[in-house]
Every structure is written in C-alpha cells, then in structure tokens.
Amino acid sequence: MTFILLDNGEMAGDVNLYLHDDDAEIEVMVAEKASRRKGLARDALQLMMCYANQQIGARVFVAKILQDNVPSVRLFEGLGFSLLRKLEVFGEVHLVKDVGANSESVAETKNRWRVGRYSEDALSKMKYPVK
Numbered sequence: 001m002t003f004i005l006l007d008n009g010e011m012a013g014d015v016n017l018y019l020h021d022d023d024a025e026i027e028v029m030v031a032e033k034a035s036r037r038k039g040l041a042r043d044a045l046q047l048m049m050c051y052a053n054q055q056i057g058a059r060v061f062v063a064k065i066l067q068d069n070v071p072s073v074r075l076f077e078g079l080g081f082s083l084l085r086k087l088e089v090f091g092e093v094h095l096v097k098d099v100g101a102n103s104e105s106v107a108e109t110k111n112r113w114r115v116g117r118y119s120e121d122a123l124s125k126m127k128y129p130v131k
C-alpha cells in the first residue's frame with residue numbers, strides 16, 4: 001500500500017507498507033530535498049500506521065534502515081520505534097513499533113494532519129508520474 005506525499009500540491013515522496021503474516025514493513029522517502037525537515041515523513045508514517053491499523057488491523061510495524069542513516073533512525077525513534085535486531089551482514093538495523101489496539105482513528109488523524117488527494121492539474125505537473 002502506498003501513499004504519495006504532496007508538498008504544496010507537488011509530489012515530494014512516498015510512504016509504503018508491505019504486509020506480512022506477523023508484521024508490516026514500513027518505509028518512507030522524501031525525494032525532494034527542498035521538502036525535507038518540514039515534518040512530511042513523520043506525518044506520513046503516522047497517517048499510514050493509523051490507516052493500516054484502523055482499516056486492516058495492522059499492529060506491528062517494522063522499519064529496515066541502513067545503520068549509518070542517522071536521519072531515518074532518529075525519525076523512527078522519534079515515533080516510538082525501538083531496536084528489534086541488528087543485521088551486521090547487511091549493515092541494517094530493524095526497528096519495531098507495536099501500536100496495539102490504541103491507534104488513533106483516521107478521522108482524528110485527518111483533523112490534525114495534512115491529508116489530500118491529487119488534482120488532475122497536480123498529476124500533470126508531477127516529476128515522477130504514478131501509473
């Protein structure tokens with residue numbers, strides 16, 4: 001499942017969720033450097049976890065990050081993720097968060113965070129068209 005991140009109507013990145021039997025792997029990318037450090041990644045991860053929890057019952061989220069990717073480790077730790085395992089052979093750390101059954105509702109999320117849809121105009125201007 002993918003949500004596209006918009007910054008002032010322009011595509012800036014994406015957040016992806018891969019569903020497994022026991023957990024869901026989550027990743028985020030803010031490709032446009034000018035769109036970084038605005039809280040987009042934090043908001044997108046929170047929204048994706050709320051949506052997946054409320055809509056399909058996902059509870060355990062795992063982020064797989066290269067261990068020298070300090071911005072990403074800080075991002076996920078700031079959202080309450082903690083170390084699950086280190087995979088030295090791949091140079092990765094895996095962080096985990098169990099949201100339990102207490103995730104906020106998507107309706108509450110929508111009130112607090114920025115959620116929108118593409119317009120046809122925005123789609124035609126996107127640098128990275130989605131098919």
Ligand SMILES: CC(C)(COP(=O)(O)OP(=O)(O)OC[C@H]1O[C@@H](n2cnc3c(N)ncnc32)[C@H](O)[C@@H]1OP(=O)(O)O)[C@@H](O)C(=O)NCCC(=O)NCCS
Binds near residue numbers: 035043076
């Ligand atoms: C890592 C990345 C997703 C952060 O996106 P972002 O929208 O700039 O992040 P946010 O603005 O939501 O930042 C949230 C928190 O993450 C941490 N963070 C983000 N960028 C950081 C940086 N360059 N250095 C240190 N901490 C950073 C901070 O704790 C920040 O909170 P603060 O601004 O209150 O200090 C973005 O830099 C990126 O796409 N990098 C390349 C791809 C990648 O590494 N993806 C993650 C793989 S799962």
